[in-house]
Amino acid sequence: MDFSLNSEQQMIQDSVSKFILNDYDFETRRKIMESTTGFSQENWRLFAELGWLMLPFTEEDGGLGGSMVDLMLVMEEFGKGMVVEPFLATAVMSGGLIAMAGNQTQKDDYLPRIMAGELQMAFAYAEPQSRYHLNNVKCSASESNGEFVITGHKSVVLNGNHADTLIVAARTSGATNDNNGISLFLVDANHPSVKREGYANVDGHQAADIWFDNTPALGLLGEQDNALPAINNIIDKATLAVCAEAVGAMQIANERTVEYAKTRKQFGRTIGTFQALQHRLVNMFIEHQQAKSILLMAVLKMDSNNGQDAKALSAAKSRIGKAANLVGREAVQLHGAIGMTDELDVGHLFKRLTTIQFLFGSTDTHTKRFASL
Numbered sequence: 001m002d003f004s005l006n007s008e009q010q011m012i013q014d015s016v017s018k019f020i021l022n023d024y025d026f027e028t029r030r031k032i033m034e035s036t037t038g039f040s041q042e043n044w045r046l047f048a049e050l051g052w053l054m055l056p057f058t059e060e061d062g063g064l065g066g067s068m069v070d071l072m073l074v075m076e077e078f079g080k081g082m083v084v085e086p087f088l089a090t091a092v093m094s095g096g097l098i099a100m101a102g103n104q105t106q107k108d109d110y111l112p113r114i115m116a117g118e119l120q121m122a123f124a125y126a127e128p129q130s131r132y133h134l135n136n137v138k139c140s141a142s143e144s145n146g147e148f149v150i151t152g153h154k155s156v157v158l159n160g161n162h163a164d165t166l167i168v169a170a171r172t173s174g175a176t177n178d179n180n181g182i183s184l185f186l187v188d189a190n191h192p193s194v195k196r197e198g199y200a201n202v203d204g205h206q207a208a209d210i211w212f213d214n215t216p217a218l219g220l221l222g223e224q225d226n227a228l229p230a231i232n233n234i235i236d237k238a239t240l241a242v243c244a245e246a247v248g249a250m251q252i253a254n255e256r257t258v259e260y261a262k263t264r265k266q267f268g269r270t271i272g273t274f275q276a277l278q279h280r281l282v283n284m285f286i287e288h289q290q291a292k293s294i295l296l297m298a299v300l301k302m303d304s305n306n307g308q309d310a311k312a313l314s315a316a317k318s319r320i321g322k323a324a325n326l327v328g329r330e331a332v333q334l335h336g337a338i339g340m341t342d343e344l345d346v347g348h349l350f351k352r353l354t355t356i357q358f359l360f361g362s363t364d365t366h367t368k369r370f371a372s373l
Contacts, residue, residue, distance in 0.1 A: 005073070013073045015050055020081035026345040029082060029204075037162060038206040039085045048117030053091050061099050061111050068303045071237075072244040072295065079248025082345075082352050084204050086122075089159035090114060093238050094121035094167050101184060101222030101230045110165070110186075122163035122189070124154035124210055125231060132361045134231050135179050141170035141217065148172075148185060148217040153209070160208030161198025163189045168212070173225055184227045185217035203355040204348070236313050239360040240298060243320045246356045247295050250288045250324060253331040253349045257281065260335055271334075280334065284327050291323040314361075314370040321356070321363030328353035 005013065024043075032040045047053050055070050057063025064070075071092070078087065095114045098106055113119035130136035139152025150170050160166070166187040174181025187194070193215040198208040222230055258281060261272030271277055298316035301309040328350040332339035339346045357363055 005069075009070060009073060012052075012055070012070060013077065016052070016074055016077035017080075019046075019050075020077055020083070024081040024083065026348075029084065029348075033084060033200070033204045038200055038204070039162075043085050045117050047085065047087065048115065052087070053117060054115045056091050056096055057099055057111060057115065061107055062115060063111075068237075068240060068299045068307060071241055072299045075241045075244035076248035079245035079250075079352075080252045082204070082249065082348060084206070086120065086159035086162070086206070088238060088241055089123065089163075090119070090121045092241055093123040093158070093234055094163075094165075096234045096237055097123060097167055097184065097221065097230060100233065101227070106186070106219065106221065119165065120159060120163045121165050121167065122157050122159040122208075123167045123169075123234070124157045124160060125169040125235075126156055127153060128155050132365045133177070134235060135182065135228055136177055137169055137171045137182050138176050139168065139170045139212065141168075141172050141183060141185060148183075148220065149214045150185060150187065150212040150217060151214055153211050155209050156201075156207050157210050158205065158207050160189075160210050161196055161206055165189055165218070166194075166210070167221060168217075169227060169231060179228050181225050182227045182231070183224045184221040184230065186219050186221055187212070187215055187217055191215055201355060203352040205355075232310075233308060235360055236302075236310060237307060239313055239317055240295075240302060242356045242359050243295055243298070243316050246320050246324045246353055247288070247292050249349050249353055249356075250284075250291060250327045253327050253346060253353070254281075254284050254288055256346055256349075257284065257331045257334050264336075277334065280330055284330050287323040287326050291320045294319045311370060311373040314366040314373065317361060317366040318363050318370055321366070324353040324357050325363070 051064060052074060054063040055066035055074060059065040091114060095111060098110050110119065114121065125134065127138055139150065139154060141148045141150045150168055152170065166189045168185045168187050169182055170185055171181055172183045193213045195211040196208045198206060201207050261277060261281060262270055264271050294316045298312040301312040331346050332350050335346050338344055341347060
């Protein structure tokens with residue numbers, strides 16, 4: 001099988017790689033995280049100018065027709081720089097749902113603004129009690145005077161505190177755990193009936209808890225009572241994206257640890273000359289390579305199946321989660337106490353890798369899902 005990139009894919013990878021190398025070093029990222037927004041509006045405009053926000057969308061929708069391979073290339077490079085801009089929340093998840101379930105009017109309204117970097121969005125689907133069960137939805141929507149109003153609570157909404165427009169999963173019929181009866185709604189995030197409490201997650205990415213109190217919806221997105229297939233599809237796509245991000249982060253964690261082992265001296269020798277530590281460094285390298293291999297498998301299978309292959313996706317998330325745990329933990333351990341300091345990127349890599357292990361389904365959750373398919 002030919003794993004080589006075509007000229008367009010190579011250009012995408014090179015452009016993101018150069019941005020990370022030249023404009024997104026660790027100190028720059030720390031300053032961005034300390035800002036009031038937690039991400040850089042300037043960088044977001046640059047993403048739009050370089051066409052990265054067009055990648056997830058088909059040519060019919062005005063995008064670049066990005067495949068899963070294209071998404072993997074961008075997210076892997078983002079992982080190397082631990083990029084905190086809301087590419088995943090806005091372009092991949094929210095934009096992906098509109099492209100998948102929206103009517104032509106909704107596509108024409110929202111997608112060009114997303115691709116131009118003019119609109120921030122977030123997908124509010126998780127609730128405190130739902131864990132990783134996407135069908136567990138208590139937040140409700142009822143029809144009143146010809147329009148839907150939403151009541152309920154959504155938790156850990158990625159980019160929820162900065163989004164201009166929300167996509168909300170709400171129950172329009174059925175019981176809390178029914179597969180049917182879930183609908184998607186577009187909501188003005190700045191409406192007075194919407195309460196948002198924003199915060200930074202442990203990995204530095206922005207999120208929010210959001211409460212709706214008879215909040216009017218801007219419109220129904222897709223078919224009423226039958227949104228779960230679209231939700232499953234977009235969460236699988238987002239899962240693939242963070243898997244690619246983890247592979248990129250693991251590469252940098254490995255490189256930083258090898259560099260440190262070559263310079264840190266103990267007992268008159270660099271610690272990289274000790275055989276016990278060499279074995280641990282080799283194990284980190286093997287875990288990263290295996291993670292990259294299963295990521296490629298999942299990406300190619302999903303591309304060949306119109307973006308859907310739940311079994312391959314869960315196999316990748318399970319294996320990459322285990323690799324992320326080992327690589328992140330060993331990177332900190334081999335650096336010693338300095339690995340825990342805020343001034344060194346290794347600790348931040350560990351935090352992001354740990355978060356990814358539990359994002360969109362834990363390692364154990366995807367292992368069980370894989371076994372059930």
